[in-house]
Amino acid sequence: MGILVQKFGGTSLSTDEARRYVLGHISRERQRQLDLVVVVSAMGRKGEPYATDTLLSLIHEHGDNLPPRERDMLLGCGEMISATVLCSILRSNSIPAVALTGGGAGIITDSQFGRARILEIRTEAIHKALQEGQVVIVTGFQGVTETGELTTLGRGGSDTSATALGAALRAERIDIYTDVNGILTADPRIVKDARPLSVVGYAEICNMARQGAKVIHPRAVEIAQQARIPLRVRSTFSEEEGTLVTDSLDAEQAAIVRDRYVTGVAHVSGVTQITVHAQDGHSDMQLHVFQAMAHHHISVDFINVNPGGAVYTVFDADADQAVAVLNEIGYYPKAVSGCAKISVIGGGMNGVPGIMARIVEALTEEGIPILQSADSNTTIWVLVREAFMAKALQALHAKFSLHQ
Ligand code: ADP
Ligand code: ASP
Ligand code: MG
Numbered sequence: 001m002g003i004l005v006q007k008f009g010g011t012s013l014s015t016d017e018a019r020r021y022v023l024g025h026i027s028r029e030r031q032r033q034l035d036l037v038v039v040v041s042a043m044g045r046k047g048e049p050y051a052t053d054t055l056l057s058l059i060h061e062h063g064d065n066l067p068p069r070e071r072d073m074l075l076g077c078g079e080m081i082s083a084t085v086l087c088s089i090l091r092s093n094s095i096p097a098v099a100l101t102g103g104g105a106g107i108i109t110d111s112q113f114g115r116a117r118i119l120e121i122r123t124e125a126i127h128k129a130l131q132e133g134q135v136v137i138v139t140g141f142q143g144v145t146e147t148g149e150l151t152t153l154g155r156g157g158s159d160t161s162a163t164a165l166g167a168a169l170r171a172e173r174i175d176i177y178t179d180v181n182g183i184l185t186a187d188p189r190i191v192k193d194a195r196p197l198s199v200v201g202y203a204e205i206c207n208m209a210r211q212g213a214k215v216i217h218p219r220a221v222e223i224a225q226q227a228r229i230p231l232r233v234r235s236t237f238s239e240e241e242g243t244l245v246t247d248s249l250d251a252e253q254a255a256i257v258r259d260r261y262v263t264g265v266a267h268v269s270g271v272t273q274i275t276v277h278a279q280d281g282h283s284d285m286q287l288h289v290f291q292a293m294a295h296h297h298i299s300v301d302f303i304n305v306n307p308g309g310a311v312y313t314v315f316d317a318d319a320d321q322a323v324a325v326l327n328e329i330g331y332y333p334k335a336v337s338g339c340a341k342i343s344v345i346g347g348g349m350n351g352v353p354g355i356m357a358r359i360v361e362a363l364t365e366e367g368i369p370i371l372q373s374a375d376s377n378t379t380i381w382v383l384v385r386e387a388f389m390a391k392a393l394q395a396l397h398a399k400f401s402l403h404q
Helices: 016-031 052-060 068-092 124-131 158-168 202-210 218-227 251-259 285-295 316-328 355-365 386-399
Strands: 003-008 035-040 097-100 107-109 118-121 135-139 142-144 150-152 173-178 231-235 243-245 264-277 301-306 309-315 334-345 372-375 379-385
Touching: 003 016, 003 158, 016 035, 016 068, 016 173, 035 068, 035 124, 035 158, 052 068, 068 097, 068 135, 068 142, 068 150, 097 124, 107 158, 118 158, 124 135, 135 158, 158 173, 158 218, 202 218, 202 243, 202 334, 218 231, 264 301, 264 316, 264 386, 285 309, 285 316, 301 372, 309 316, 316 334, 334 386, 355 379, 355 386, 379 386
Parallel strands: 003 035, 003 173, 035 135, 097 135, 107 142, 173 231
Antiparallel strands: 107 118, 142 150, 231 243, 264 309, 264 334, 301 309, 334 379, 372 379
16 A cells, blocks of 8 residues: 655644544545555644744743753654644544654654754654554654654754655655645735645745745755655645645646746745945955854855955844954944845746846835845845835735736
8 A cells, every 4th residue: 555644734733623624634545545644743833732832932931041952852742742632533533543753653863952854764663553554643843863862853844754754655645734725826924815836846845945935844845856755735724735746747737837937936034134345454354254154153145245345144133143243353244134035936937038127127116125136047036124025025926927
């Protein structure tokens, strides 16, 4: 029998009603005679009982002095609650099921607590349970070190658990169930007429995910791509099939992909633009600036270096430190906080003239100043003030007719 991996995100598990939908998707696929491995996230979102952010708030109240190892022990509880509750629901509906922790499912990681990388998956325990006819429920987002310490994979890591398990088990497909109808042309919370993409390649989705489309984790897409396993992103709350991510397109699908210049828009908010001007007598300015950022572990993005100076972005949370560090070494940067990086993404834009002109047109028509821009052959980025972010996304979405 083939294996199907189903992953259910936080909102898909947060209420009794939501869990009834989950039960429906599991029952339906079981009737198709597939062996099922079900990966679960912690229930709900920030503020809701047992959500990852809620667990984190328990320690923030005390000044958050918990070491990373113990913090992972706490965070791991959220997924364990989901897995055991779902196990109980399946069993009370006469579906044989077993719940495994990440370690129990054989997910071995390195010991970078809070951002562990999967080293290996030992699938014996899963295969044994599948042979016994059980639905195997696995806690997402976690693994175990060789010495038995629980680790977590970084925020949004349940998607990675699902695709890594799918790859290790040579699954037929990996289905990511969430609260929206697939991967959309923009975040539907901001662009109301965003539309689900029906079939897309891995590279494009990986790019969208890296640029802030948080519906799926980029690492998860990379793993599915390497293993060449199709990925479906769909809603728990509907029967619609959502988005299929694959590179094996039939002729009709391939034609659609080629015709599309722009696939979607994505955003990352909460960034600060830092501008440093070259000064007389500081010929190594660029070297000093970026070495200082690296030395203080400040992640930099949107980098533009020219003989007149350097301009780049950091997360707002790192901005004060970045400015202080630069002041200390004698460069006095200009910092503009509260910016958003907007990405216009499309594998089909490569070599097509006029895309940047349309971007500038869309933003100018709305009176939105562009603070900085850059491009690659599949993406054009613009930096705008966060106050203009929603308007900019809506204008770009409309300019490229992404709702159609
Ligand atoms: P889950 O808990 O199921 O993993 P997430 O909150 O991590 O859910 O991801 C789903 C959310 O991602 C959606 O509610 C949506 O607001 C957001 N999102 C951002 N960009 C996109 C996009 N391009 N397509 C779909 N959803 C997106
Ligand atoms: N519960 C974890 C988080 O909120 C993992 C996940 O949802 O993918 O980051
Ligand atoms: Mg998620």
